[in-house]
Structure formats: structure tokens, C-alpha cells
Amino acid sequence: xxxxxxxxxxxxxxxxxxxxxxxxxxxxxxxxxxxxxxxxxxxxxxxxxxxxxxxxxxxxxxxxxxxxxxxxxxxxxxxxxxxxxxxxxxxxxxxxxxxxxxxxxxxxxxxxxxxxxxxxxxxxxxxxxxxxxxxxxxxxxxxxxxxxxxxxxxxxxxxxxxxxxxxxxxxxxxxxxxxxxxxxxx
Numbered sequence: 777x778x779x780x781x782x783x784x785x786x787x788x789x790x791x792x793x794x795x796x797x798x799x800x801x802x803x804x805x806x807x808x809x810x811x812x813x814x815x816x817x818x819x820x821x822x823x824x825x826x827x828x829x830x831x832x833x834x835x836x837x838x839x840x841x842x843x844x845x846x847x848x849x850x851x852x853x854x855x856x857x858x859x860x861x862x863x864x865x866x867x868x869x870x871x872x873x874x875x876x877x878x879x880x881x882x883x884x885x886x887x888x889x890x891x892x893x894x895x896x897x898x899x900x901x902x903x904x905x906x907x908x909x910x911x912x913x914x915x916x917x918x919x920x921x922x923x924x925x926x927x928x929x930x931x932x933x934x935x936x937x938x939x940x941x942x943x944x945x946x947x948x949x950x951x952x953x954x955x956x957x958x959x960x961x962x
Contacts, residue, residue, distance in 0.1 A: 798833025801826045802840050805847070816855045824851040838873055845870040846880055853888055860888050879906045886915045895922045910939040914951060921954050930958035 805826035814820060827844040830836055836844065845866045852863040867888070870881045883905035890898035902916040917932035933955040940947045 798830045798836050799840075801830035801833070802836065802844065805830060805844075815851050815853075820851055821857070824848050842870045842873050842878060842881075845873070846878070846884070849881075850884055853884060860892055863888055876904070879904070879909075883909060883912045883915070886912065886919070890915050890919050890922075895919050899923065907935070908939065910936055910943065910945055913939060914948075917951070917954060917958075921958065926958045926961040930955065933958065 805823045824847065827847045831841060831844045831848075849863040849866040849870070851857070852859045852866070864885065867881045867885045870878055871885075874881065882901045886898045886900075886902035886905060889895075889901060898915060898919040902912055902919060905912040907913075913932045913936035917929045917936060920926070920929035920932055933951060936951065937947055937955065939945070
């Protein structure tokens with residue numbers, strides 16, 4: 777009996793340690809991320825490693841698992857550390873965990889798939905992302921344009937332009953050219 781109690785106590789203490797270390801890693805990762813949001817900074821790599829460590833604990837609540845997967849995928853979508861294949865897998869996992877409802881995962885997946893040349897996949901995911909998001913409308917407009925759907929491309933690009941105007945964001949020359957081309961084809 778005493779032996780079983782000892783083993784039970786050891787298992788409990790180890791499990792408690794794993795849970796707290798995963799949550800501790802998330803807390804530290806969020807601190808690092810909130811200080812420096814530039815995904816090309818050394819701090820971003822540290823945050824990605826902390827998010828991965830938290831995921832490896834296997835004891836994170838579902839919402840934190842999704843957030844960790846999205847951060848790592850976003851980190852892997854840019855810069856010298858870019859790894860689109862791994863980012864796609866992580867985003868698909870985030871979408872599976874969120875039952876396909878996570879709009880940021882759809883937005884990021886749309887951008888990555890567009891960069892990889894999967895225009896149809898990009899459109900599919902962009903349509904599931906936030907329709908009032910500037911970056912999502914740009915990706916959707918570019919994908920429609922690449923797919924020779926100039927009417928929908930014009931609509932998405934006009935939406936992006938409207939959002940950019942409201943939020944005082946810079947509007948790219950390339951996107952202006954696409955919008956003009958859409959209007960000319962129409």
C-alpha cells in the first residue's frame with residue numbers, strides 16, 4: 777500500500793511540474809513577444825522556442841495550444857528561418873483544434889499558399905478569414921487576379937484600399953497597379 781502511495785505521489789508531482797512548466801513557457805513567450813513584435817528579431821526566435829517548449833509539455837489548454845501553433849507558424853512564414861511546409865502543417869493543426877474557426881490561421885494559410893503558388897487553396901482560406909482584415913483582402917485580391925477573376929479581385933482590392941484609408945495604412949504600388957488592371961479588364 778505504501779509503495780502505491782509513493783508511486784502515486786511521484787506521478788502527481790511530475791504531472792504538476794509538466795503543467796506548470798508549459799504554462800510558465802507560455803507566459804514567458806508572451807512576455808518576449810509583447811516586447812518585440814518583429815518576427816525577424818532574435819527575440820522572436822526565443823518566443824518561438826518558448827511556444828514550442830510549451831506545446832511539447834502536452835498539457836496546455838486548447839486555446840493556448842492554438843495560439844502557440846499560430847505564433848510558431850507566423851514566425852516560420854518570414855525571414856531566413858522561413859519554412860512554409862512546417863508552417864502549413866502547424867496551421868492545419870491549429871485549424872483542426874479550432875474546428876476550422878480560427879480566422880488568423882485561415883489568413884496566414886491563405887498568404888503562405890499564395891506564396892507557394894496554390895491559388896485555389898489561397899482563395900479558399902482567405903474566404904474563411906476575417907473579411908474586414910486589410911492583409912487578408914490584399915491576399916484575396918491578388919489570388920483572384922492570378923486566377924483571372926478580375927471582378928472579385930477588384931472588389932477585394934477596393935476593400936483593402938478602403939481599410940487602408942480608414943486605418944491610415946500605406947497602400948502598395950503593386951496593389952494599385954493590380955486594381956487599375958482589374959478596372960481595365962472590367
